[in-house]
Amino acid sequence: MKVTINDKIIEVPQGTTVLKAARSAGFEIPTLCDHEALVPYGGCRLCLVEVQGARTLQPSCTLPVNDGMVVKTESEKISQARKFVLTLLFSERNHFCPYCQVSGGDCELQNSALAEGMGNWPLSPNWQRYPVDASHEYFIIDHNRCILCRRCVRACGELVGNFTLGFEERGAKSFLVADFGVPMGESTCVSCGTCTQVCPTGAIIDRASAYRGKAKDVEHHNTICLGCSVGCGIDVLTRNNTIDRIEGDWSAAVNGGVICKLGRFLPVNEKRERVNTPLVRRGDNLQPATWDEALDEIASHLKPLVGKNGSGVAAMASTRLPAESLFAFKDLFTRGFGSEMVTATEEGVTTGLVGALADELGKPFEDYLGSVQSADCILNIGVNLADNHQVVGFFVKRILPSGVKLVTIDPEANPLDGQAEISLHPQFGSDFELIAGLSAAVVKLGLAKKTASLPVENDLALAVEKTGLTAESIESVAVLLASAKRPAIVFGKGITAQSSNKALKALVEFAGLIGATLISTKGQANSVTAAQYHLDKPLLVNGHQAAVIMMADEKPTKRLIQKLENVPFLVVQSSYTSQLTATADVVLPAANWSEQEGHYVNLEGRVQLANQSIEPQEQVWSAEATLAALAARMGMSIEGDWESELKKRTPAVAIA
Amino acid sequence: MAKPKIASDWLCGCAGCHMSLLDIDERIVTVAELADLRSTPITDLKVPDVTGVDVGILEGGINNTANEEVALRMRKSCKILVALGDCAVFGGVPAMRNFFTLEETLRRAYIECESNDSEGKIPDDPELMKPTQVRSLQQVVPVDIFVPGCPPDADTIFYVLAELAQGRIPNLKGDKLHWD
Numbered sequence: 053m054k055v056t057i058n059d060k061i062i063e064v065p066q067g068t069t070v071l072k073a074a075r076s077a078g079f080e081i082p083t084l085c086d087h088e089a090l091v092p093y094g095g096c097r098l099c100l101v102e103v104q105g106a107r108t109l110q111p112s113c114t115l116p117v118n119d120g121m122v123v124k125t126e127s128e129k130i131s132q133a134r135k136f137v138l139t140l141l142f143s144e145r146n147h148f149c150p151y152c153q154v155s156g157g158d159c160e161l162q163n164s165a166l167a168e169g170m171g172n173w174p175l176s177p178n179w180q181r182y183p184v185d186a187s188h189e190y191f192i193i194d195h196n197r198c199i200l201c202r203r204c205v206r207a208c209g210e211l212v213g214n215f216t217l218g219f220e221e222r223g224a225k226s227f228l229v230a231d232f233g234v235p236m237g238e239s240t241c242v243s244c245g246t247c248t249q250v251c252p253t254g255a256i257i258d259r260a261s262a263y264r265g266k267a268k269d270v271e272h273h274n275t276i277c278l279g280c281s282v283g284c285g286i287d288v289l290t291r292n293n294t295i296d297r298i299e300g301d302w303s304a305a306v307n308g309g310v311i312c313k314l315g316r317f318l319p320v321n322e323k324r325e326r327v328n329t330p331l332v333r334r335g336d337n338l339q340p341a342t343w344d345e346a347l348d349e350i351a352s353h354l355k356p357l358v359g360k361n362g363s364g365v366a367a368m369a370s371t372r373l374p375a376e377s378l379f380a381f382k383d384l385f386t387r388g389f390g391s392e393m394v395t396a397t398e399e400g401v402t403t404g405l406v407g408a409l410a411d412e413l414g415k416p417f418e419d420y421l422g423s424v425q426s427a428d429c430i431l432n433i434g435v436n437l438a439d440n441h442q443v444v445g446f447f448v449k450r451i452l453p454s455g456v457k458l459v460t461i462d463p464e465a466n467p468l469d470g471q472a473e474i475s476l477h478p479q480f481g482s483d484f485e486l487i488a489g490l491s492a493a494v495v496k497l498g499l500a501k502k503t504a505s506l507p508v509e510n511d512l513a514l515a516v517e518k519t520g521l522t523a524e525s526i527e528s529v530a531v532l533l534a535s536a537k538r539p540a541i542v543f544g545k546g547i548t549a550q551s552s553n554k555a556l557k558a559l560v561e562f563a564g565l566i567g568a569t570l571i572s573t574k575g576q577a578n579s580v581t582a583a584q585y586h587l588d589k590p591l592l593v594n595g596h597q598a599a600v601i602m603m604a605d606e607k608p609t610k611r612l613i614q615k616l617e618n619v620p621f622l623v624v625q626s627s628y629t630s631q632l633t634a635t636a637d638v639v640l641p642a643a644n645w646s647e648q649e650g651h652y653v654n655l656e657g658r659v660q661l662a663n664q665s666i667e668p669q670e671q672v673w674s675a676e677a678t679l680a681a682l683a684a685r686m687g688m689s690i691e692g693d694w695e696s697e698l699k700k701r702t703p704a705v706a707i708a
Numbered sequence: 709m710a711k712p713k714i715a716s717d718w719l720c721g722c723a724g725c726h727m728s729l730l731d732i733d734e735r736i737v738t739v740a741e742l743a744d745l746r747s748t749p750i751t752d753l754k755v756p757d758v759t760g761v762d763v764g765i766l767e768g769g770i771n772n773t774a775n776e777e778v779a780l781r782m783r784k785s786c787k788i789l790v791a792l793g794d795c796a797v798f799g800g801v802p803a804m805r806n807f808f809t810l811e812e813t814l815r816r817a818y819i820e821c822e823s824n825d826s827e828g829k830i831p832d833d834p835e836l837m838k839p840t841q842v843r844s845l846q847q848v849v850p851v852d853i854f855v856p857g858c859p860p861d862a863d864t865i866f867y868v869l870a871e872l873a874q875g876r877i878p879n880l881k882g883d884k885l886h887w888d
Contacts, residue, residue: 149887150794150801150858156888169881171854172797176847179806196807 053119058126070112070123071099079125082134082164084141084252085201086113089302089309090210096201097137098164101125109133131168138165143175144224145182146196152254158267160252161199182227187237190259190317191248193228197255200226204247204256211310213449216241228255242442243313249299260320261289261297270296273665276652278372278645279314281402281574282306282421282443283654286315288646288665295320295646295666306421306654312442319645324607324628329671331639338639343671343681346638350600351685353621353637357597358686359390366393366596366619369587369675370606371576374650374662377675378578379694381602382585384679388688393592397606400588402545402575405553406704407583409560417560418705419540419569420656424448429457429536431529431568433559434483434546438467441573441655444542457536459529461486462546474529478519483547486526487558489515493523493530494565500534501567539568548572572704573655576606577662580653580705584698593619601625601632602675605644608632625678643674650676651694657705659698712873713761716748716792717782719775720802720842721768724859725793726750731862732869739866742873756785763788763872769795769802770848774837783849788872791845792865794858794887801858803842810839853878856887 054063057074064073069092074081085096094114101112104122109130112123124130141147141161149155149162157163182195200219205228208217216239220229230239248256273288277298285304289296298316302309330346331338341349357364367385369378378396385394400407410416424430425447437445449471452458457473460466461483469475478486492511494500516523533539541563547555563570574580582588591612593599598621601612605627613631616622624633625640633639647668653659668674673681683690698707718726726749732739739745746761747753756764764786770779783789794800805813819828845851855868855878864884871878 146807148794148798148800148803151804152888156886162887166885166887169879169885171856171880171885172791172844172846172851174846176844177799177803177806179841181807 053117053121055117055120056122058124064117066116068117070101070103070110070115070117070121073117074101074112074123074125081112081125082167083113084160084164084199085203087203087207087250090203090206090250093202093206096141096199098134100130100133100137102127102130134164134168135170138168138170139173139175141199142173143177144200145180145198146177147253152197153257153262154254156266159254185236187235188241188243189237190243190245190313190321191236192257192259192262193236194255194257195228197253198228199253199255200228201252203250203252204228207246207250209450209453211308211450212242212244212246212446213452214240214242214244214446217247242438243317244311244442244446245313245316246300246310249309258297260317264296265291273663274301275663275665276304276306276577276660277311277315278577278652278662279312279318280441281576281579281655282441283577283652283658283660284311284315284443285309286311290665293667306656306658306660307443310443310446312446314442324630326669326672327626327629327633327639327641328669329641331633331636333637338634338636343640343673346640347681347685349638350623350682354389354598354600354686357389360597361390361392363595363597365389365391366591366593366599367391367601368395368397368591368599369582369602370397370604371578371582372606372645373578373602373604373675374648374652375578375581375659375694375698376650377602377648377679378581378585378587379692379697380676380679380683380690382587382697383690383692384683384688385600387691388683388686393596394587395589395591396582396587397603397612398575398579398582398588399590400583401549402572403548403579403583403704404588405548405550405556406572407588407701409553409556410702410704414702416657416703416706418571418656420705421447421571423538423569424540424542424571425451427451427456427536427538427540427569429459429533429539431459431461431533431539431541432466432468432472433461433541433543434548435542435544435573436462436466437542437573440544444573448542457532459532461529473532474525476519476521476525476529478521482515482518482520483550483555484558485511485515485518486521487555487562489519489526490530490533491558491562491565493527494534494562497527497531497534499531500565502564533568534566536566539566541568541570542573543570544573571656577654578652580655580657580703580707581651581698584653584701584703584707586701591615597621599623601636602642602678603627603630603632604642604675625675627672640678641669641672642678643668643672647672648674648676653698653707655705657703657707659707711742711744712763712875713744713746713757714763714765714869714872715746715756715761715782715785716765716767717756717778718749719766719768719778719796719845720771721793721795721800723749723767725767725796725865728857728859728862729865732866733862735866739869739873742870756782760785760787762786763790765790765792766796766845767792769799769842769844770840771802771842772837772839776840776848779845779849788852788877789845789849790853790855790868790872791851792855793860794856796845797854797856798887799842799844803844806841810841814839855880856885858888861886
């Protein structure tokens with residue numbers, strides 16, 4: 053469509069808004085309620101433009117272009133309207149700038165007024181007092197600074213699907229509320245903090261970084277979150293080599309800017325104590341040592357153990373480490389030390405079965421995250437998306453209002469049950485029978501999209517018997533999923549952590565029958581890489597004379613600490629002190645997620661680079677540097693490269 | 709042409725805007741060459757000439773009847789009235805108290821405040837001015853030029869004074885315009 057904007061003729065596709073068209077032509081229009089990640093709302097009226105033939109000024113953010121439209125974005129009339137809109141906004145509540153945390157560049161309201169050249173507000177404020185809600189652990193809502201733009205409400209619903217924030221009353225009485233007016237800290241808020249990131253004023257402010265200075269004085273580091281296998285794009289804001297706050301990266305392909313509590317707030321609120329220097333056990337105590345002393349100690353204990361199968365060195369690395377480190381780790385310990393017990397902290401719990409099935413099938417069978425977002429019916433089985441891989445949960449929850457149906461299958465109550473069309477709670481350990489029963493029901497009802505490869509006659513009856521569910525409820529799930537156009541299955545530990553792959557195979561068979569895409573949530577940030585490097589077996593330390601555990605910033609489980617209790621010589625590299633470092637013979641300081649650089653493969657096989665945001669302390673080394681130093685000390689070498697090794701094994705999900 | 713006469717005064721503010729004025733350093737000599745600096749709170753002459761001045765500058769908002777009198781006197785004495793700083797322009801930091809009643813603020817200041825002795829008493833001598841809600845200057849008298857900032861930069865103040873001294877109306881924008 054041809055549009056004339058400020059005498060410049062441009063061509064844009066149908067459906068483009070006047071605002072987008074004008075910006076693409078290089079004309080800036082001020083906005084407040086509009087946000088790149090949100091559906092246009094047309095609430096603030098700051099983006100008014102003149103459209104030839106229109107009786108009044110029009111909001112450009114919601115107005116689609118027409119062919120031949122003639123638009124003016126700057127005129128005396130428009131400027132007067134903007135000033136009037138801003139004056140009304142300023143006079144509504146407390147917008148006194150000198151004592152606001154975002155004043156001086158971080159406030160979109162103030163910036164808009166200054167851009168209009170406003171030196172004062174012609175209307176005086178109405179001096180009504182609004183409450184400040186400081187009940188939330190991570191952020192504060194100051195209603196006095198709220199301009200009712202609803203960005204937070206829209207983000208909470210449109211992006212996160214949580215619908216905690218809303219508005220009560222109308223007009224000047226409009227008031228931001230959580231749920232039905234409870235304090236934010238007691239609401240259904242999941243602390244993803246997206247509202248703090250979209251708020252244009254000082255109404256929703258992050259506790260940790262508030263009043264610590266202006267955003268223009270921080271450094272930005274675009275990287276990825278290492279909180280789980282999703283690998284969301286984040287922007288780490290640092291000042292003086294400390295983290296100010298973490299924000300979602302709107303341009304990130306994986307998450308489009310949405311992150312969860314694990315990515316935004318927890319890393320900034322890290323309370324564990326750092327390991328700052330190597331420690332070597334002298335008698336009962338761990339004594340500070342130099343890296344040379346520590347490496348000598350390790351080398352002297354490990355040298356006699358090289359090549360001793362079963363009684364040599366066991367090694368384990370965190371799946372939070374970059375691919376480069378995991379590769380060097382694998383090569384050094386399997387080839388260099390000749391150890392047969394080389395694995396990763398997840399011990400293949402989430403990836404062992406899917407990896408083995410991919411080996412068997414000879415091709416990837418999982419799909420991309422996008423398949424969940426474009427699905428019209430989603431089966432959530434064996435994973436609690438409210439507590440783990442939360443962003444995948446947001447993707448599911450946010451599309452439900454558009455009519456997408458959700459089915460949850462979980463032996464226990466699943467937090468998504470409330471939003472599900474059907475929730476099944478089968479008996480523990482009956483997943484295989486239930487899934488086989490679903491396949492049987494699909495075949496029986498003639499809804500299968502391809503021929504079943506397994507005999508299915510008795511499976512439905514068996515499912516009823518084992519699961520304790522009724523045949524009707526199983527059939528209703530089968531009908532719902534099989535009649536969907538684009539069904540998607542999201543599964544997790546409930547299926548992948550079983551002792552046999554029967555349930556997993558049945559699920560793949562079922563997905564084939566109904567034409568559904570499959571994706572498993574995996575475990576930590578580099579789950580997939582560890583699986584590709586065969587670092588996915590259970591850790592067994594029977595007779596091993598030494599163990600080297602590269603925990604990085606991962607928290608050791610009680611189970612792991614118990615397993616390693618009786619190892620004669622224990623080396624732990626860790627960013628933080630823990631019960632595990634307390635029992636070690638040599639402790640090496642490790643870089644944490646923000647102090648290292650390297651590649652990660654997320655749950656959909658996307659290879660992403662995590663950048664360094666913080667310079668570590670002098671004695672804190674990355675796992676890669678540590679492995680290189682250890683190899684040199686042992687007279688060994690690390691050969692090959694992480695990237696080609698990644699492609700040697702058939703992955704469960706195509707790696708790109 | 710005779711040099712334009714400039715007078716200033718302060719109301720409910722912190723004197724910070726006048727400090728920022730002094731921050732123009734040696735450029736004050738240029739201002740003195742261009743203009744006839746008459747009464748200010750920081751010079752010997754405190755009250756504007758009865759014959760009037762060309763430019764009156766007021767810092768601070770209006771929070772009592774005494775401020776009102778000073779504002780009205782300045783408005784009558786000058787041709788162009790400048791509101792200098794956030795308090796004069798918007799009410800500023802003192803206006804925070806408008807979110808409470810006068811009674812609450814007086815009780816807080818004279819009775820409840822931790823630094824008061826136990827015999828705290830709200831002053832009520834009839835000779836004293838009466839406190840009011842904090843208002844911006846334009847709520848009491850017409851204002852010609854607004855120079856926001858807490859405080860406005862010395863550069864901004866010099867620009868405003870230099871423009872006025874040369875008979876021009878300053879136009880604040882870009883770096884010169886800020887509200888904090």
